[in-house]
Amino acid sequence: MPLDPTRTVQELKDLRHLTGDDNGAQRVAFTDPWLAARAFLKQRLDALPVEQHMDPAGNYWATLKGESPRELLIGGHLDSVPNGGWLDGCLNVLAGLEVLRRVNEQYGGRPPVTLRLVDWADEEGARFGRSLYGSSAASGFFDPEQMARLKDRDGVTLGQALEKVGVTLAEAPQAQAELKGAAAYLELHIEQGPVLEGLGLPLGAVAGTVGVERHTITFHGQAAHSGSTPMNVRKDALLAAAKLAQEIYKIAERHGGVCTIGSVKTLPGIVTSVVETCELTLDQRHLNARALGAMWQDAQDAASRFADEGGCSASFTDIWNIEPILFHPELIAATEASILELVPGTHRLPSGPLHDAAEVARAGVPTVMLFVQSLRGISHNKIEDTLEEHIELSVQALDRLTDKAMAWIKAQR
Incomplete structure (x- = not known):
């Protein structure tokens, strides 16, 4: 099973049809459309020899065990803002799924290092005003007492919303155990801004987050x-x-x-x-x-x-x-090398939007992000878009970066 980026594009369209309407994506965390998106992901993961589980914070993990217990994480988020775009967050997860398929096939279900795909819970913070809920629980930068005071516009507390999906707020910090074996973390995302489009470049490496x-x-x-x-x-x-x-x-x-x-x-x-x-x-x-x-x-x-x-x-x-987070210099270089194998130019840029990668990095895990161009620089809007050929390039770049990251992890002592 070679890498098939066109399949990722189709799955993104299928997810849009399943969890969106005429106003855009409606995968707000802990709602029924979000649960439907999770079921959509699980259905596809079931075809792979991976161990799946939801951690105590509500993050969803798929693990392909490798020859080494050291872990390469690929992450993203299925949740969206209300009336959001079709790519924000879910591109990360579905591109990672495609890479997982290719790695599994190439190595007969036993890659050089353990490969894990994670769907972080409530990256957006659209409902309770607190972004990066799931990844902060895993990183340890998480205050359950402060989180317990958060309510949505209808007066529903975060704790009540979590109970709906089988999670207890007091137990969420136990998700820190998920990062104990992490040796590196990769995240693909649409840029959500106009820089790459202005430069005429499809892909860029991210220096860090503000x-x-x-x-x-x-x-x-x-x-x-x-x-x-x-x-x-x-x-x-x-x-x-x-x-x-x-x-x-x-x-x-x-x-x-x-x-x-x-x-x-x-x-x-x-x-x-x-x-x-x-x-x-x-x-x-x-x-x-x-x-x-x-x-x-x-x-x-x-x-x-x-x-x-x-x-x-x-x-x-x-x-x-x-705080501002800088990504790992060697992984940034590997990202740029992966991009340049596909296109003649790249650009290193910071990320103004928040991403789960920032929480993983502040937990001490070597981290990098890869951006793909956003048309008109618009996101968190139903007109959010990226050229399909650029989406396919981003999946290929993430795939090549995965190979480089696995080799980098194996070389570490």
């Missing part, structure tokens, strides 16, 4: 009748939040990073009342840890200033953070 600070900022004002309260005496929490929404663009420009207010909730949330409470989420990202810290401090200072100006107060809650 650091992220993610927080809730809550402005506390006073509810008052919208008809009888003069404008100059209002304590309008939304007004303070609106000023901050403009200020974060200045903060991003000043430090060379990016800032996003992704959600805003107001209370009492009725047309006849001045806003008493306004809660927003702030996401800040930068390649430099010091600059990232300065951005968050600037945001807090600005929020406090705008609150004071409007007779309000501001409070701050941490959601999650991760």
Whole structure:
């Protein structure tokens, strides 16, 4: 069974049909479409001589045992954002599945090192606001008490959602055992940005991922009748939040990073009342840890200033953070070599979006990522797309990188 990248393209289309609708992909973690995607993967893994299991955090593993117990991990995620694209996350998993098929056939079910494919649970964080849930449980950067406080828009807690799929939040950190034998980790992903398309290149090697600070900022004002309260005496929490929404663009420009207010909730949330409470989420990202810290401090200072100006107060809650992560230099070089065996040029770039690879790397596992070009640089959107020939090239590049990584692991002492 030689490598068949066209099969990966077809399986991606089949998964899109199974778990999407006219608005895009609907594989939000711990929902029925996500479970259907997991069943889709398991059905195909059942044709291979692999051991399958779900770990205590809800990550799904397929293991092809090799001559050496040292493990090469290939990872991705089947979950999506609501109304997401057809490639984000699932390309990683289904390309890894195709590589697993080829390796199994070539080595008669016994490769030089143990090869493992993992579908990380809730990479996106779309439902509970906390990205990289499953991989952080495996890496050890995981606080069950903090996670227990997370709720979705319907008031369902993360713990309740996990119970639906047979997982207990308190036991999730036991997933750390899955990385004990890991010698290297590979992850393929669409770029989700415009760099490779702008350079006219189908593939690129990823140098590392940016650091992220993610927080809730809550402005506390006073509810008052919208008809009888003069404008100059209002304590309008939304007004303070609106000023901050403009200020974060200045903060991003000043430090060379990016800032996003992704959600805003107001209370009492009725047309006849001045806003008493306004809660927003702030996401800040930068390649430099010091600059990232300065951005968050600037945001807090600005929020406090705008609150004071409007007779309000501001409070701050941490959601999650991760420092900038650099990938393994030898594996980056192997990635570039794999790309250049297929196309005449490549480019090394950082990743602005978060990926499970960052959590695996911070756990001390040598890690690298491979990017494939995204058309128009758009992701987390139903129009997300990549040329089919580029998808096929990415599967081939991951396959060649797998061989190089297995040889690299065997050479380590």
